Amino acid sequence: MKSNKIINNNINLENNGIIFSLNTKIYPQEIIYKTCYTFIDRMYVYLDSLKKNKITVSLKGKEKLTKKQLESLKDEFLNELLNILIREAVSRKNQKFLEYIIGGAITASLEKPEMKKENKKEGMDKVEKEIESLKKELEKIECSEDYRKDPLNIKKIFRNHERKR
Amino acid sequence: MKEKDKQFLKFHSKLYSLENLKKAIKDYEEIAEFRLIKGKDYNKVEIKISGDYQDENIGDEFKNYALFLNIRSL
Numbered sequence: 001m002k003s004n005k006i007i008n009n010n011i012n013l014e015n016n017g018i019i020f021s022l023n024t025k026i027y028p029q030e031i032i033y034k035t036c037y038t039f040i041d042r043m044y045v046y047l048d049s050l051k052k053n054k055i056t057v058s059l060k061g062k063e064k065l066t067k068k069q070l071e072s073l074k075d076e077f078l079n080e081l082l083n084i085l086i087r088e089a090v091s092r093k094n095q096k097f098l099e100y101i102i103g104g105a106i107t108a109s110l111e112k113p114e115m116k117k118e119n120k121k122e123g124m125d126k127v128e129k130e131i132e133s134l135k136k137e138l139e140k141i142e143c144s145e146d147y148r149k150d151p152l153n154i155k156k157i158f159r160n161h162e163r164k165r
Numbered sequence: 166m167k168e169k170d171k172q173f174l175k176f177h178s179k180l181y182s183l184e185n186l187k188k189a190i191k192d193y194e195e196i197a198e199f200r201l202i203k204g205k206d207y208n209k210v211e212i213k214i215s216g217d218y219q220d221e222n223i224g225d226e227f228k229n230y231a232l233f234l235n236i237r238s239l
Contacts, residue, residue: 029180033236044225045232047180055180060225 011070017044017060018070024053027081031088032057035081043073172212172224176231183208185234193227196220 010019022032032055036045044060059073150156176186186208190199198213214223 030239033232033239036232037236040229040233040236044222044229046225046228047177047232049177049179062222 010074011067013067013070015060016065016070017058018074019056019058020074021050021054021056022081024055027055027085029055031081031085034084034088035077038080038084039077170214172214174210174212174224174228175207176210176228178204178206178208181208181231181235182238185238186210186231189227189231189234192230193223197223 012019032047036047039045039059043062046058046060048056048058050056057077059070059077061070065073183203186201190201190210193199198215200211202209202211210227212224212227214220220226
């Protein structure tokens with residue numbers, strides 16, 4: 001009677017659950033924990049460690065489940081386990097790049113306003129200097145060569161031209 | 166008290182920290198009566214369901230909550 005209820009070694013229909021073992025050398029404890037977290041709202045999850053480097057996962061449905069449903073739950077759990085494992089590995093690999101990018105962004109956001117102010121001030125100083133030098137040049141021209149004096153004798157040339165006409 | 170109203174749960178000390186078990190018991194103490202039995206490899210929790218709250222899944226709910234506390238404290 002009992003053997004009928006326990007269809008598989010790891011499926012217990014009477015208990016509405018499935019039990020399977022994971023090797024912690026392949027799937028670290030932290031990864032197993034994180035995977036459990038994604039299942040905890042849908043079912044009862046229980047962990048045990050009967051042997052060294054082995055964690056036994058027990059998934060129990062909150063509602064009555066069939067053998068097929070329990071098996072697919074286990075498959076889903078294993079898929080999620082692999083998914084989290086890969087995601088963790090990738091994020092660990094890219095951590096340096098992320099730190100570099102974020103660090104650079106923070107540094108840039110902190111330094112930019114000051115640099116802008118400096119640049120703006122420098123730019124304004126340059127423009128002011130140029131204006132001053134242009135003013136001085138203009139003053140020199142105005143002082144040294146008065147147009148009313150007509151040093152090139154333009155008035156005379158113009159008058160002669162008019163007479164010839 | 167019926168035997169059905171009494172549950173024994175065991176928690177592996179490497180997977181469920183004593184601190185989190187104590188916290189879980191504290192959070193559940195209004196629902197049932199708890200007794201923590203400390204051990205080397207396993208810490209055991211005895212639950213006595215009493216009062217108005219009669220839920221046969223209380224043990225499973227407690228296991229889930231204890232696991233959740235351990236995940237949260239990672």
